[in-house]
Every structure is written in C-alpha cells, then in structure tokens.
Amino acid sequence: MDVFSDPLNRDVYITGFLWILKLTVAGGAGALVLGVLLAAMRVSPVPVLRGFGTAWVNIFRNTPLTLIIFFCYFGLFSTLGLSLADDIDLNNFWLGVIGVAVYTAAFVCEAIRSGINTVPPGQAEAARAIGMTFLQTLTIVILPQAGRAVIAPLGSILIALCKNTTIVGTIGLMESSSAMKQLINENGDNVIPIFLVFAGTFAIVLIPTGYAFGWLANRLAVKR
Amino acid sequence: MSTDAVLYDHPGPKAKARNLVLTIVFGIALLGLLYWVYSRFDAKGQWDSVLWKPFTESSTWTDYILPGLLNTLKAAAVAMVLSLAFGIIFAVGRLSDHWWVRWPAGAVVEFFRAVPLLLMMFFIFFGVPFLTEQPMSIFWAVVIGLTLYNGSVLAEAFRAGVHSVPRGQSEAAYAIGMRKSQVMSEILIPQAARAMLPVIVSQLVVLVKDTALGYIISYSELIQLGVNNLSANYGNVLQAAIVAAIIYIIVNSILTSFAGWLSRRTRRKGRAPRSPGAATQQVTAEPGLGGGVA
Numbered sequence: 001m002d003v004f005s006d007p008l009n010r011d012v013y014i015t016g017f018l019w020i021l022k023l024t025v026a027g028g029a030g031a032l033v034l035g036v037l038l039a040a041m042r043v044s045p046v047p048v049l050r051g052f053g054t055a056w057v058n059i060f061r062n063t064p065l066t067l068i069i070f071f072c073y074f075g076l077f078s079t080l081g082l083s084l085a086d087d088i089d090l091n092n093f094w095l096g097v098i099g100v101a102v103y104t105a106a107f108v109c110e111a112i113r114s115g116i117n118t119v120p121p122g123q124a125e126a127a128r129a130i131g132m133t134f135l136q137t138l139t140i141v142i143l144p145q146a147g148r149a150v151i152a153p154l155g156s157i158l159i160a161l162c163k164n165t166t167i168v169g170t171i172g173l174m175e176s177s178s179a180m181k182q183l184i185n186e187n188g189d190n191v192i193p194i195f196l197v198f199a200g201t202f203a204i205v206l207i208p209t210g211y212a213f214g215w216l217a218n219r220l221a222v223k224r
Numbered sequence: 225m226s227t228d229a230v231l232y233d234h235p236g237p238k239a240k241a242r243n244l245v246l247t248i249v250f251g252i253a254l255l256g257l258l259y260w261v262y263s264r265f266d267a268k269g270q271w272d273s274v275l276w277k278p279f280t281e282s283s284t285w286t287d288y289i290l291p292g293l294l295n296t297l298k299a300a301a302v303a304m305v306l307s308l309a310f311g312i313i314f315a316v317g318r319l320s321d322h323w324w325v326r327w328p329a330g331a332v333v334e335f336f337r338a339v340p341l342l343l344m345m346f347f348i349f350f351g352v353p354f355l356t357e358q359p360m361s362i363f364w365a366v367v368i369g370l371t372l373y374n375g376s377v378l379a380e381a382f383r384a385g386v387h388s389v390p391r392g393q394s395e396a397a398y399a400i401g402m403r404k405s406q407v408m409s410e411i412l413i414p415q416a417a418r419a420m421l422p423v424i425v426s427q428l429v430v431l432v433k434d435t436a437l438g439y440i441i442s443y444s445e446l447i448q449l450g451v452n453n454l455s456a457n458y459g460n461v462l463q464a465a466i467v468a469a470i471i472y473i474i475v476n477s478i479l480t481s482f483a484g485w486l487s488r489r490t491r492r493k494g495r496a497p498r499s500p501g502a503a504t505q506q507v508t509a510e511p512g513l514g515g516g517v518a
Contacts (some may be wrong), residue, residue, distance in 0.1 A: 037239045062472060066437060079268050170440055191347075203339060
C-alpha cells in the first residue's frame with residue numbers, strides 16, 4: 001500500500017477513475033437516448049427507418065469497441081476534422097464518449113426491443129382501438145411497460161459500458177487501466193496491491209450496482 | 225407482442241403519404257451525411273487508389289490480414305474451450321451444498337465479472353512478469369484474460385440454466401438413488417447445456433470481439449497485423465480499419481445467425497427445459513454486453 005501514500009500516485013488513481021466516471025455518465029446518457037430512438041425506428045412503420053435501425057445494430061454490435069474507438073480517432077477526428085474541444089484530453093474524452101455511446105446504443109436498442117416483445121399485444125391493440133397514433137401508442141402505452149421489463153438488462157448494459165470505457169485509453173486518455181499500467185511499470189515491487197486497488201474499486205462499485213438493478217427490476221416488474 | 229406490426233394500423237392514404245414524406249426527408253438527411261463524409265474523405269485524398277490498391281494484392285491478405293484473422297480466431301477458440309471448462313467448474317461450485325465451496329466460487333465469479341477485461345490483461349501482461357520474473361507469453365496473456373472473464377459469465381449462464389431445469393428432473397434422479405455428482409453430471413448439466421447452447425454461441429461473438437483488446441497489448445491479431453502493420457507500409461489506416469471491421473462483422477454475423485438458428489431449433493423440439501425462452505432471455509442480455517466488453 002506504500003504506492004498509494006505517494007500523493008502523485010494517488011492523483012493518477014483518482015484522475016483515472018474520474019475519467020471512467022465521466023465517460024460512463026456521458027456515454028450512458030448518450031447510449032440510452034440513441035438506443036431508445038433506434039428501438040423506436042426499428043418498430044416504426046417507415047421502412048427506411050427500420051432499415052437504418054437494423055443496419056446500425058448489425059454494424060456496431062458486431063464490431064469490436066477497440067476498432068470503433070479507433071475509427072472515432074482516425075476517422076472522425078483526423079480525417080473528418082471533427083474537433084470537439086481544444087484541450088487534447090477533453091477532445092479524446094468526447095471522441096471516446098461518441099464511440100462508447102454509438103456501440104452501446106446497439107445493445108440498448110436490442111434490449112428495449114425485446115422489452116417491447118414482453119408487452120402483451122392486447123395493449124397495443126387497445127391503444128390503436130381508441131385511435132392512438134403510432135407515436136402515442138409507443139410513448140404512452142408500450143415504452144413505459146417495456147422500460148420496466150428491461151431494467152435488469154439495461155443495468156447489465158450500464159455495467160458493461162462502465163467496464164468498456166477503459167478501452168478509451170487506447171487513444172491516449174489516462175483512464176484507470178492506463179493509470180494502472182503506468183503505476184505497475186513504475187512500481188514493479190508492488191504489483192499485487194496496485195492491481196487489487198484498481199480491480200477492487202471496480203468490484204466494489206459494480207457488484208452492488210448489479211444487485212441494485214436486480215432488486216429494482218423485481219420491484220418495478222409489471223405484474224401480469 | 226410477437227409482430228411489430230401490431231403497433232400501428234394498416235396505412236391508409238394519409239398514413240402512406242406521411243410515411244413517404246418521412247422516408248424522403250430521412251433519406252435525404254442520410255444521403256447528405258454520407259455525401260459529407262464522402263467529400264471530406266475526398267478532400268483528404270482518402271479515395272486515392274494507392275490506398276485501396278493493396279487490398280487487391282494477394283500478399284496483403286496472405287501476409288497481414290489472414291494471419292491476423294487466424295490469430296484472432298485461435299485466441300478466441302482456445303479461450304472458448306478454457307472458458308467452458310472454467311464456467312462448468314465454477315457453476316457447479318456455486319451450486320454446491322458446502323458453503324466453503326460455494327462462497328469462494330461465488331466470489332471468484334463475481335470478481336472477474338466486475339473487473340474490466342483490459343485491466344485484467346494489463347495486469348497479466350505487465351504485472352505478472354514482475355512476480356514470476358519471467359516474460360509473459362502475449363498469447364497466453366490474452367487467452368487467460370479472456371478465459372477468466374468469459375468463463376465467469378458462462379458460469380452464471382450455466383447456473384441459470386441448471387435452475388431452469390424442472391425440479392422434477394433432479395427429484396426423480398435422487399429417487400432412483402443417484403448421488404449428487406451423478407445428478408449434476410448426468411441429469412442437470414446436459415439439459416442445462418442444451419438450453420444454454422444459444423447463449424454459449426453468442427458468448428463466442430463476445431469472445432471474438434474481445435480478442436481485439438489483444439491489440440492494445442500488441443498481440444498480433446487482426447487489428448494489429450491487418451490495420452497497424454499494414455498501414456505502416458501503405459499509409460492507409462482508415463481503409464485497413466474499414467476492411468478489418470467488415471471482416472469482424474461477417475464473422476460475428478455468421479456466429480449470431482448460428483446462435484439464432486440453434487435457439488429456434490431447441491425451441492421447436494419443445495423438449496428443452498421449461499420455458500427456455502425465459503431462461504435465455506434473462507441471461508442473454510448479460511453476456512451480450514459483456515461483450516460489451518469489447
């Protein structure tokens with residue numbers, strides 16, 4: 001534990017996890033919004049929207065996140081000239097957020113779509129019978145019920161997203177896994193404590209989060 | 225709701241017109257975006273034939289892309305076999321009657337599921353050599369990392385699978401005098417494995433994608449050889465990355481449709497344990513993301 005009594009090393013640890021936290025919050029919000037939109041597209045009456053949603057899911061769900069982050073950096077930033085911030089770290093952070101959100105949105109979309117499938121058809125039929133439009137049916141009747149059914153999968157997606165944000169380290173952000181690598185290389189005699197602190201932080205935060213989502217899912221489940 | 229069409233009425237003239245307008249507006253926006261990307265690529269000379277030509281030469285494929293793909297698949301295959309073994313052992317461990325087996329097994333599974341795979345690989349590749357004072361084989365660093373993570377995910381999937389086998393099965397087995405280990409190995413695991421087969425195959429997709437993390441510790445897989453090394457020679461990073469992405473998408477789409485076929489097949493036979501749908505649905509979300517992982 002001597003390693004972490006050095007304030008310099010403690011800083012590396014704290015900045016690493018702060019990046020993870022920021023990436024998780026921003027990426028999670030982005031993925032949720034995008035994912036719901038994509039799910040709505042995939043069940044919409046307009047074929048082009050359905051095709052777009054399907055293509056998105058098939059492309060991004062099957063490409064490694066490492067490669068997507070790679071594209072964000074070399075494609076969006078270097079080639080398309082999309083500069084999101086003047087500060088290099090902040091720019092990489094936003095590129096990472098885009099990559100993580102675009103990737104995770106595919107999983108959110110599929111989770112919500114499977115949630116829509118758990119809603120009995122009678123609900124949508126009743127909504128149509130009283131003259132609701134597609135958007136009304138979806139937003140007032142279907143999605144609220146589907147949302148409660150997919151809390152557990154969305155929770156696991158959020159946890160996976162949090163772990164995935166470590167990959168943003170590939171484009172030079174000093175997030176926790178890069179931070180751990182640096183500390184290990186500087187303190188070869190303290191490898192195990194360093195690993196336990198970094199891995200333990202993830203475990204202590206994420207394991208209870210998983211159980212919390214399970215509890216919440218049970219509480220909010222639609223009783224049928 | 226099995227068909228999505230239940231969400232909206234059959235379009236009448238007004239709805240048809242509205243859908244057409246939406247189609248056109250969205251189509252134009254999409255084409256505009258694509259055109260913007262195209263023109264930016266054009267301005268940066270990314271469509272130059274020099275950059276794309278390497279992919280028409282056989283040496284590009286035999287020297288870079290195929291060996292990379294082979295290494296990716298090799299790591300994924302070895303890790304899959306090991307994760308299956310890991311998953312079965314720890315699933316049985318978590319189902320044990322003895323608390324001194326159940327608790328450690330549960331702790332191991334929960335721990336490795338919660339730790340990011342990249343962190344794990346960094347520890348194995350950069351940290352373990354400090355402890356053993358021997359260089360770590362990069363292939364095994366990737367495989368061990370993949371095994372610990374995916375094995376833990378599979379352990380949870382197997383546990384859910386065993387729980388989905390009707391209780392009558394194990395009760396009947398005990399009634400004819402089988403021992404606990406026999407009940408587990410001859411009655412529960414085979415049935416659970418069948419119900420879990422689609423989940424296992426989708427986990428394979430996750431595994432294939434996760435091998436890309438090996439790139440970060442410079443294991444010579446598809447991204448390392450096919451994107452990094454190739455573009456070092458031809459200066460075509462984006463083009464190589466696009467080709468690599470297409471290869472990943474093809475491989476994973478094949479595996480995904482295989483998983484879908486398997487799950488339809490198990491369901492049709494109707495002999496699978498009670499409501500395989502319910503059991504799989506709960507579990508698929510999880511490994512899917514794992515994939516998440518990478």
